[in-house]
Amino acid sequence: MQALYIFRQIPYTFNNGPAASPETLDSRWSEGESNMTSMIVRVVAALLILITSHSSVAGEAQNNQAPDQASQASGSSVPSPPVPPDSRWQLGIALGYGLRTNPLVQSDDIPIIVDIDISWFGDRFFFDNGDLGFTFLDNEFVTTSLVGRVNSDRVFFGRTNTRFVTVDLAGAPLASAFELSIPDRDYAGELGIELLADGSWGQLQLTGFHDVSGTHEGFEIEFDYGYGWRNQRFYIEPSFGLSFKSEEMNDYYWGVPADETNVAIPGYTADAGVNVRARLQLSYQISKNWLFSFVGEVERMSDEAAGSPIVEEQNVFGYFAGFGYRFN
């Protein structure tokens, strides 16, 4: 914790010797930048983000605005303006590149080019990137809400392919070529309770969701913990989570019922299991509205899900790097 405190207290420092030589303002500026660069490299080994920082900060720093003579020419002390209340709406967009691997056989990875962040928080109700919620307890210790959402496991089944195969999914040769299609799955509407808490110790999220759409009729209990560090423009947040998926849920998405079996796909029944995931987010605030961000995530599917004949990769990797803009 002491190391953390020191990390956050590092101020921006610049070489500030006397300007004895006939250097231009720009050359002096570049000198200051290189000093900052060395500090940044020591603090965070995020080279990509660092490169981005140079051009953006330099461009931002030279800001010869037309002066507001009425308010500033007198040089009078300006009282701190009242902090405006947060808008109920929050809108942001990030453009970049990333992907999420697809654990299914005969499938394509999921590209991520755009990430849109849209939310609205009323007094009790809220909409947060597809989640609809009603908060019935919110205090300094915990926030508890009733939340409706769409399950995300279905997303993998939208990018499967149909191919002619000469071996089955276990690798055994077939008597003749067979047109193999990965069975489809439906989205599930789920309703559940979430408990959120945070403090100097980090952020905690505990949720329990049950299918209310009659799709898989199972449930999922998730636990996530994360801790973020900020040093001015830089932010880093590692987090990890566990997700228990019931037998009904796992079997719906990853099982192969009798009516879906064929010469290439054997039947399979998936039991309940626990997925484990870890995530790392790095970001650099370029200006008040712009930031550069990188996020990487790995999720290890439970043995029960990964044992399915339609699953070929137990680990699901994802990453995204891009520039984001917040409108408020």
Added chain:
Amino acid sequence: MRHLLICLLVLLPVFATAEDEVQLKVRPVLCIIDERTPSCQMSFLVLWESAETGYYCLYNDFGESPLRCWTEQRSGELNDERTVDTEFSYWMTGDDTESPLAVVAVEVLRMDTDDRRRKRRSRHVWDIL
């Protein structure tokens, strides 16, 4: 006020004069605060340069008197140690101290939110914004 500044910025090249050739640079120009770090303890480097040698003074919003004045100079710099939690500006004046020649604003970005739900929920799958 912001609209006025934008209009002036747009019109600036049209009405460029010798006075506009005073360049003022400040770094950093962004302070990020949150619950754990409610203020920024920063060392602001202020650099200025003018096309003409003369008398120039540097001010900021925190005091009525100038931070420093330069006589018969066409460039200068100042290191200003300061703890900030609100936006403020540095500006340069010439002989006429009532007419700023260049202004640079230091912005403050609050990363926390008054709504606990929003803060605690900011962890959806690709939440990077």
